[in-house]
Amino acid sequence: MEFLNLVIIFVAGWLVVRRPDRERLAFRLAVASVVLMVALFCLAAHGSLLPGVNY
Amino acid sequence: MSKRPLVYSLVCLAVLGLLIVPVGTAVFALGFGAGDSPCVMCWEERIGMVVITLLGLFVIRFGPRPQYVGLSVLVAAWGTYMSLRHTSMHAARDVGQGFSIEILGAHTYTWALLIYWACVVMIGVLLMMTRKEDWTVGVRTPRGLEKLAMWVFLVVVAANAVQAFASTGPPPFVGQGDPIRFSFNPRHWVWSMEEWKPSPVSLRGRWGIAKPDLATANPDPATGPFSDLVELALVEEKRLALPLKGGLPTGLAYDATTDRFAISTEHGLHIVDAAFARVTRQTVIDGGFSVDLGRFSDLAFVDPHTLVIIGENKSYVTLRENDHADPLRNYRFFLESADRFDEVSRSRLSTVRARMAYTMSVAFDPDTKSLFTISIPNETVQRLVVSRFDRGDMTLSEEFLPTLSEASGPALRGKSRSLDELYVTAATVRSGVLFALSAAHGTLLAIDLETHRVISAFTVPAISQPVGFAFKNDRFYVLCQDSRLVVVAAPDLGSAGRPGAARGTSHVPVPLPRPAPPSDIR
Numbered sequence: 259m260e261f262l263n264l265v266i267i268f269v270a271g272w273l274v275v276r277r278p279d280r281e282r283l284a285f286r287l288a289v290a291s292v293v294l295m296v297a298l299f300c301l302a303a304h305g306s307l308l309p310g311v312n313y
Numbered sequence: 314m315s316k317r318p319l320v321y322s323l324v325c326l327a328v329l330g331l332l333i334v335p336v337g338t339a340v341f342a343l344g345f346g347a348g349d350s351p352c353v354m355c356w357e358e359r360i361g362m363v364v365i366t367l368l369g370l371f372v373i374r375f376g377p378r379p380q381y382v383g384l385s386v387l388v389a390a391w392g393t394y395m396s397l398r399h400t401s402m403h404a405a406r407d408v409g410q411g412f413s414i415e416i417l418g419a420h421t422y423t424w425a426l427l428i429y430w431a432c433v434v435m436i437g438v439l440l441m442m443t444r445k446e447d448w449t450v451g452v453r454t455p456r457g458l459e460k461l462a463m464w465v466f467l468v469v470v471a472a473n474a475v476q477a478f479a480s481t482g483p484p485p486f487v488g489q490g491d492p493i494r495f496s497f498n499p500r501h502w503v504w505s506m507e508e509w510k511p512s513p514v515s516l517r518g519r520w521g522i523a524k525p526d527l528a529t530a531n532p533d534p535a536t537g538p539f540s541d542l543v544e545l546a547l548v549e550e551k552r553l554a555l556p557l558k559g560g561l562p563t564g565l566a567y568d569a570t571t572d573r574f575a576i577s578t579e580h581g582l583h584i585v586d587a588a589f590a591r592v593t594r595q596t597v598i599d600g601g602f603s604v605d606l607g608r609f610s611d612l613a614f615v616d617p618h619t620l621v622i623i624g625e626n627k628s629y630v631t632l633r634e635n636d637h638a639d640p641l642r643n644y645r646f647f648l649e650s651a652d653r654f655d656e657v658s659r660s661r662l663s664t665v666r667a668r669m670a671y672t673m674s675v676a677f678d679p680d681t682k683s684l685f686t687i688s689i690p691n692e693t694v695q696r697l698v699v700s701r702f703d704r705g706d707m708t709l710s711e712e713f714l715p716t717l718s719e720a721s722g723p724a725l726r727g728k729s730r731s732l733d734e735l736y737v738t739a740a741t742v743r744s745g746v747l748f749a750l751s752a753a754h755g756t757l758l759a760i761d762l763e764t765h766r767v768i769s770a771f772t773v774p775a776i777s778q779p780v781g782f783a784f785k786n787d788r789f790y791v792l793c794q795d796s797r798l799v800v801v802a803a804p805d806l807g808s809a810g811r812p813g814a815a816r817g818t819s820h821v822p823v824p825l826p827r828p829a830p831p832s833d834i835r
Contacts, residue, residue, distance in 0.1 A: 264473050267360070268470045271463070285371065288384065289384070295360045299391075308398070310401045311404065311405065
């Protein structure tokens with residue numbers, strides 16, 4: 259899934275660099291990568307969402 | 314902003330710095346060079362940094378529009394959380410211990426915390442330099458440094474994608490908790506679905522341990538782990554009519570030298586006479602001042618005029634009687650009677666096997682000058698642990714799990730039963746034997762402190778929710794949470810208990826010591 263996310267980011271960056279007319283699509287891809295990143299981290303941390311220290 | 318290339322140059326430098334230093338170093342030097350593969354959390358932290366650089370490219374290309382700056386702040390905030398969550402897994406370990414590679418004395422996840430914090434600061438600085446007209450600057454043509462930032466971005470992201478494919482695989486494979494060393498050789502690639510396995514969602518995970526609750530302990534001896542226990546003979550039962558302050562009773566201790574008892578409440582201490590007829594001295598402690606003492610769970614005399622009171626959280630306070638205590642100096646420590654005690658010390662007991670477990674008992678052994686605590690088993694630490702602390706420095710000196718002897722001692726009802734079912738809420742030491750009273754099943758354990766074996770076990774009649782336990786003149790005194798006092802005959806352990814059982818029962822008065830000089834060991 260990390261590979262997929264980096265591909266999405268690469269495509270978004272490519273659009274910014276080479277196809278600035280596709281700005282909206284590039285931004286949507288950036289948002290999608292953020293959502294995927296958040297989801298994957300939650301997947302890894304769902305056993306203890308808060309930092310595992312004494313409170 | 315388009316007329317202010319300095320601001321764009323700063324954005325370019327920030328993007329390049331983030332791409333080259335943490336992200337580029339991670340993929341080229343640590344990954345391709347040293348064979349380091351990120352764990353699943355490291356991957357997301359790295360991707361968060363890459364997304365911030367991507368949003369930096371948006372700013373370079375289209376100007377600092379609110380959605381770009383806003384999203385970059387959100388990602389930096391999320392990254393701070395991610396790295397804090399990740400660092401917390403290892404932050405409490407011993408010096409130098411961590412996960413994966415250490416760089417300049419800190420592990421990578423710790424650096425991530427600093428980098429995300431720097432991102433937030435940098436974004437704030439750049440935001441202060443923008444003007445409203447910058448929002449609608451249109452598509453900008455990149456030049457010089459801006460072009461460099463864009464191409465470096467594409468190269469670094471492409472390299473990360475290569476590493477991600479080798480380390481984590483295509484979807485739906487996902488990063489691993491313990492990643493395999495990176496290799497360009499496909500034979501060494503391990504793609505995992507481990508993180509997809511369902512498991513409970515929790516806010517605090519193994520740290521979400523409930524505080525002790527006597528109501529959860531099943532008092533019925535018939536359902537306890539032991540079979541055929543002898544019931545101690547009931548001598549007396551009465552309800553105390555003492556004016557206790559600071560909440561419900563939580564502990565009981567006896568000093569043979571002065572023939573006095575001490576009773577702790579949730580936040581208070583009371584010295585009472587031998588007949589439990591009157592309180593001769595009392596105080597209520599400010600448990601929230603300095604070290605959080607929590608709710609007191611038990612207490613012990615460490616000399617005729619000094620007591621250690623322990624909280625459920627294994628924090629403790631040492632108090633010494635003083636008829637000449639300075640109430641002004643002691644104002645900070647006590648909510649009541651600041652002129653009757655001095656606070657000698659207040660700190661925390663550290664345990665290893667009993668870590669992550671609360672305690673409701675403390676006992677003092679004058680022979681070894683040691684304090685003993687017994688853990689309350691919970692979902693995380695499902696075992697009954699005895700911890701010994703040296704009175705001199707209050708440092709952990711021994712920890713053990715009491716064992717049962719197959720040849721002698723009490724017998725379990727079955728192989729599935731264990732000592733861990735007990736809920737020890739009170740304890741005392743007598744002649745080398747630790748007596749531990751469990752609120753669950755009303756069971757009293759006698760644990761030999763040399764062999765660590767349970768040499769005997771009994772049931773105590775007429776008790777419910779016991780909180781305090783003391784020995785005096787061949788009798789055990791059990792204080793219950795409802796202020797009932799139950800007196801039972803102490804068992805004869807024969808040769809198991811070491812000689813000197815009657816030690817310390819003389820009633821020779823000991824004068825109150827002169828006030829100690831103020832000690833600031835907090």
